[in-house]
Amino acid sequence: MNYLLETPTIAIDKSCNKDKSLMPSSAELNSQTNQFINxxxxxxxQLIKQHQNQSGWIVLLAPTAFMIKLLASNNQLPLHKILVIHKSQLTKLNAVINAALTSGKCKVVINCSQPLTDSVNHGYQKLAAQHQAWFYPLDNLRPSLKSH
Known part of the structure; x- marks a missing residue:
């Protein structure tokens, strides 16, 4: 008997095909993702406009290329006050955030990079408040933005 010629049998759970409404379509997922990104x-x-009159840098940590283009195309933003640190320059994210918040020259730090835990974000927000600065994790932002 030649085992190499036999076709393997694959078990299929047909119950998954019965109710497709349980899983969103790829178009729905793309739409939800696009809405979140927008x-x-x-x-x-909104954050940059809210803090445009602060003295000091507005630091963006690892924004996407699309975000940078969006900012560059917006005439109402103070681009001369925005410091972009690209992902390739962020070898030690925590050290960069700490340095920016404690420097006195950076008044707003917006983390567009990897999401941090809630406790880490809270710790950075406390550190920022101690140094008269603001820290925002972009992944955790809610539509109503308030200063501390």
Whole structure:
């Protein structure tokens, strides 16, 4: 008997095909993802406008290329006050955040990079408040932005 010629049998759970409404379609997932990205971009612009009169840098940590283009195309933003640190320059995210918040020259730090835990974000927000600065994790932003 030649085992190499036999076709393997694959078990299929046909119950998964019965109710497709349990899983969103790829178009729905793309739409939800796009809505989330658009919301993040709007909130980023809103944040920058909210803090444009602060003395000091507004630091963006690892924004996407699309976010950078969005900011560059917006005439109402103070681009001369925005410092972008690209992902390739962020070898030690925590050290960069700590340095920015405690420097006195950076008044707003917006983390567009990897999501941090709630406790880490809270710790950075406390550190920022101690140094008269603000820290925002872009992944955790909600539509209503308030200063501390």
């Amino acid at each position: 919301l993040q971009q709007k909130m980023l612009v």
